[in-house]
Amino acid sequence: ASLTQQLSPKLFFTLGGTYVQRQTDFVPEGEQTQGVLTSLIFTPTTYNPAYDPNTGRYPYSPVIGTNPLDVIANWQARSDVNRFIGSFNANWTPLSNLTLTYLFGFDRGNEDFTYFQPARSTSAAFTGLIQNPTRAIQRYNNDVTATYDAGPATWLRSTTTVGFRQTADRSDELRASALGLSPGQTTVGGGGATPTSGQTILELRTLGGYVQERVGFADRLFITGGVNVDGSSAFGEDERWQLFPRVGASWSVDREPFWQRSGLGRALGTLRLRAAYGETGGQPPSAYSIFNSYAVGARAGRPALIPGARAGNPDLRPERQREIEGGADLAFLDNRVAIELTGYHKRSRDLVLEVPLPLSSGYSTQLRNVGELSNRGVELGVNARILDGRALRWSSRVGYAANRSRVEKLVGASDTTIYGYLNAITVGQPVGAFLGAYYPRDAQGNIVRTGRLDASCRPIAGTEGLIVSRARGPNCSILRRFLGSPEPKFTLTWNNDFELGQRWQVGVLLDGRFGNKVANFSRRISEYFGAGASSGAERCVTSGTTVYCQQTLNLERHLLYEEFVEDGSFVKLREAAVRYTMDQPWVKRFGVQSATLSLSGRNLHTWTDYTGIDPEVNLFSANTVARGVEFGTSPIPRIYAFGVNVNF
Secondary structure (H helix, E strand, O other): OOOEEEEOOOOEEEEEEEEEEEEOOOOOOOOOOOOOHHHHHHOOOOOOOOOOOOOOOOEOOOEEOHHHHHHHHHOEEEEEEEEEEEEEEEEEEEEEEEEEEEEEEEEEEEEEEEEEOOOOOOOOOOOOOEEEOEEEEEEOOOOEEEEEEEEEEOEEEEEEEEEEEEEEEEEEEEEEEEEOOOOOOOOOOOOOOOOEEEEEEEEEEEEEEEEEEEEHHHHHHOEEEEEEEEEEOOOOOOOOEEEEEEEEEOOOOOOOOHHHOHHHHHHHEEEEEEEEEEEEEEOOOOOOOOOOOOEEEEEEEEEEEEOOOOOOOOOOOOOOEEEEEEEEEEEOOOEEEEEEEEEEEEEEOOOEEEEEEEHHHOOOOOEEEOOOEEEEEEEEEEEEEEEEEEEEEEEEEEEEEEEEEEEEOOOOHHHHHEOOOOOEEEOOOOOOEEEEEEEEOOOOOOOOOOOOOOOOOOOOOOOOOOOOOEOOHHHOOOOOOOOOOOOOOOEEEEEEEEOOOOOOOEEEEEEEEEEEEEEEEHHHHHHOOOOOOOOHHOOEEEOOOOOEEEEOOOOOHHOOOHHHHHOOOOOEEEEEEEEEEEEEHHOOOOOOEEEEEEEEEEEEEEEEEOOOOOOOOOOOOOOOOOOOOOOOOOOOEEEEEEEEEEEE
């Protein structure tokens, strides 16, 4: 809800607020071996998971114990969220050319989670587990902006803007859990359970300001320059404050007399050229990356402070990105068709990544500024009003974007760091490029089935021509190469909006990625344990007393990552929506100006040749390096929504 009140011709304010209450019942999934999808891909197809009335329970999986039907029927993974988001915006114009604005934003939420595994659900010895973490988050920001317009001459105008911003984030997570549950116990306390608890409090504050000057010449040429000064509590005192300059220019060529007199001017109604340079900075992955962290625990039966695995880095600096971009905006056919074209080059230095440490240091990793990264790309947008009649109006937008990332420099020129399973950071390669073992091939590029190799790197009798092993180098060393990148070669979006008469609106959005690779680790695991779609055609050979199979329990193939890297290109029907506006006289009898009914759906269909679950998901969530790995992760959900919007 929002309320706008004008107190005087020069002063008005807007008060807004949104309350969200949401309860979600999840099904456990993901990399851990106790989810529905993971238990399916780890379990051979010869296994029958149906409930056994003789034992009074679901049978245990022969590989990981967890039965997917038992997870669905008896486990719990629930989330309860209560959240309020509010804002206050005041706008004061004491002078005709001076505007002062103030914005206060507030976000307060409480999230309660429940994760419950019944006793004997994974094995006869398992005594049950319940976890009840709760998290309270609070965020607020204060923004003050002053804008002054001046026109010292008819051909010269300037706009001066001064701004200030302050933010504060706080989260308080309390974790309570218990093992060894009594029969029927569904809470942490009670019975003979063994409870544990922990608490994590995170606070992050930022403070910053900026000054910007925009000068316009003859309402055709505009030059903008500014500087930001930002500070963050996440960095040490010597690196806390950073200065970021920026400058830009745009030229409305279509307003020049020479252009308007030319034939091109009559064909192109709009032509604007623009260029800009700017610097920005980022936040580290953790609010306390500069500190060594400790957890309260016990050692030898006595209270102790236990150091965390990640070492603090008081010299950590923010990533700093410099970007140069240029582009053009043009329109023709009486502005019915508009084109936006932008090219850019970004250079990021002081790249922050987690690097391994020698165990002798007492820690395993540390966040460090390790190198430089570049991104080059182009963006193209085409907007068109295809139909513009009274009964039917149709507007369409096509968006194209292509980006190439490249690691330009690391602390050591030969450094290669692997994140997750196979995502690498290496000079000369895109961020997170796949690095792994590959097939041995002949001169024509055909796969050579060298057979299963023994300890002396010789093929085991009977396995040649059937069983595959990884490509080997000198001294039987395993060879690796880059297998592709999870970064798409380009993306496309196509949005269409239709207006039927005065009240009906229909929107359709298609979204696609092309040329990206996905590591199909769901297939990797399922084929290793005999649960894949191709397991029925499995071929095996016996040598001595040992059975060797092409897929099942073939560790060589399991670690041959080339086999599981697939084309992840896709097109999705991202959204379709229908809206109907009611503004007839009978609606206004109820004191309503208008009301809009809407029905929408998201992620309605996917077109892809990818053989896994969903080419868009990532095992490591939003990680910017370890990406493009699909392993037992639930696909992006299909969502349907119905809404009512009422204006008074």
